[in-house]
Amino acid sequence: MLNLALTGFIALLFALGLRRPFVWVLAYLYVDILLPQKVSWGFLSQVPISLVAFVLAFAGWALLDDKRDSRFTLRQGLIALLLVYCGITTMTADFPVEAAAKWAWVWKALVFALFLPLTLRTRLRIEAAALIMVLSIGAIIIDGGIKSLAGGGGYGTLRLFVPDNAGIYEGSTLSMMAIATIPLIWWLARHGTLFKPGKPVWLFAAALTFACLLIPVGTQTRTGLLCIGLLGVLALRSVKRRVLYVTLVGAALVVAIPFLPASYTQRMGTIEHHGADQSASTRVAVWKWTLEYVKDHPFGGGFDAFRGNKIRIETRRAVGEGNTVSVAVDEAFDQARAYHSSYFEMLGEQGWPGLVLWLWLQASGLWQMERVRARWKKRTAEGETWQAPLASALQYAHVIYLAGSLFVGIAFQPFMFMIIGLQCGLWSYLRRTGAPVRPQVRKLGTALPVRVRAQ
Numbered sequence: 001m002l003n004l005a006l007t008g009f010i011a012l013l014f015a016l017g018l019r020r021p022f023v024w025v026l027a028y029l030y031v032d033i034l035l036p037q038k039v040s041w042g043f044l045s046q047v048p049i050s051l052v053a054f055v056l057a058f059a060g061w062a063l064l065d066d067k068r069d070s071r072f073t074l075r076q077g078l079i080a081l082l083l084v085y086c087g088i089t090t091m092t093a094d095f096p097v098e099a100a101a102k103w104a105w106v107w108k109a110l111v112f113a114l115f116l117p118l119t120l121r122t123r124l125r126i127e128a129a130a131l132i133m134v135l136s137i138g139a140i141i142i143d144g145g146i147k148s149l150a151g152g153g154g155y156g157t158l159r160l161f162v163p164d165n166a167g168i169y170e171g172s173t174l175s176m177m178a179i180a181t182i183p184l185i186w187w188l189a190r191h192g193t194l195f196k197p198g199k200p201v202w203l204f205a206a207a208l209t210f211a212c213l214l215i216p217v218g219t220q221t222r223t224g225l226l227c228i229g230l231l232g233v234l235a236l237r238s239v240k241r242r243v244l245y246v247t248l249v250g251a252a253l254v255v256a257i258p259f260l261p262a263s264y265t266q267r268m269g270t271i272e273h274h275g276a277d278q279s280a281s282t283r284v285a286v287w288k289w290t291l292e293y294v295k296d297h298p299f300g301g302g303f304d305a306f307r308g309n310k311i312r313i314e315t316r317r318a319v320g321e322g323n324t325v326s327v328a329v330d331e332a333f334d335q336a337r338a339y340h341s342s343y344f345e346m347l348g349e350q351g352w353p354g355l356v357l358w359l360w361l362q363a364s365g366l367w368q369m370e371r372v373r374a375r376w377k378k379r380t381a382e383g384e385t386w387q388a389p390l391a392s393a394l395q396y397a398h399v400i401y402l403a404g405s406l407f408v409g410i411a412f413q414p415f416m417f418m419i420i421g422l423q424c425g426l427w428s429y430l431r432r433t434g435a436p437v438r439p440q441v442r443k444l445g446t447a448l449p450v451r452v453r454a455q
Helices: 002-016 022-034 049-064 074-091 096-119 123-149 171-191 199-219 222-235 242-259 262-271 278-296 342-376 387-404 414-433
Strands: 310-319 326-335
Touching: 002 022, 002 049, 022 049, 022 096, 022 123, 022 414, 049 096, 074 096, 074 342, 074 414, 096 414, 123 171, 123 199, 123 414, 171 199, 171 222, 171 387, 171 414, 199 222, 222 387, 278 310, 278 342, 342 387, 342 414, 387 414
Parallel strands: none
Antiparallel strands: 310 326
16 A cells, blocks of 8 residues: 555656646655655666656756746855766776765755756745655654654664665664754744644644654664754744743753653763764774875765775773772774764865865855845745745754764765755845745746835
């Protein structure tokens, strides 16, 4: 039944795209996030469904869609430069076969992030893209949340739709993206027009948020805990009653701690005592190796250049009892260990030029969303209240990603590049219109009327 449901739903999306080509863009978002071809065991698993959706999305826009309001922005130019640069380093990579395997999905993530803003020329399209992204990753999150509540969690053992511990289904990555999605969930709940705000929407948003918070517990990832703390701090910027907010959050923590699994609290304790944790010590050793590597390879070693590392790992442990406690140092050697940091991933694989381009892309996104927020936050007229909250939600998601990726190597995570595409689309749309959109028009393929502001 699951196989038939997935196949039928995708077939319906493709059929709807014949009438509204933008639906093919939404179909690609759904397929690339949820990976139904890996969930299914029948027809979908035998067809390159992601490539089909990718081609339809581009062909639909190029041949059938209205492109008068499409704009190319500076950040899209940065993505294009990063795409070209990564292609060059792939051709000269230290490990050509492994680099080609990673390039096979990286180029699609970059090209789609470059392309997506060109299609987001109305408010309804921006909202539809955000909604599909939230619901697609939400399906994974709900699955993980239910299994976490049922006691099926554990580090590297939480079984989701896809058994592979890779991509969006990898524990640390899913934990980070689940927390980063929470601001978008509440923007849709408050300002959505496809599903208007109301009791059912609010209940679903609250339940999905709870599931998002359960993912770091179910996966037992330290990155997820750090992202939850960061989101709590970021929320202080938007809440009106900060004292009440802090009180409620503190009370929730006190109530929740006794219900957390012992294995989770023990693993979180290694954040403070990282020197005794071999995983953390390995990361530090790999980062040191990367800094030495780029001294001789300033332009990077291409994708998966970490396979050439050989590192020495030191961990410390207490020996003895009472007043006779001493510290013993254990030594181990390892090789071909991954970067476990997006920043060092970019530095080792793409060198200093690639890291600069990547950081420029990230920083410019934070700056643009701050500009939008500052410009629209005090407006109260009808149709002018959704822009600043969306900019804040996208900015918060971006900050959470940048913080979490300090400890996870996901510099080219497709879901994050979709968020970057949303940022570019919002920035381009608001610069083009300069005025609110009337929300009553519903057709995805039709440009919404705008009120032109007097210059």
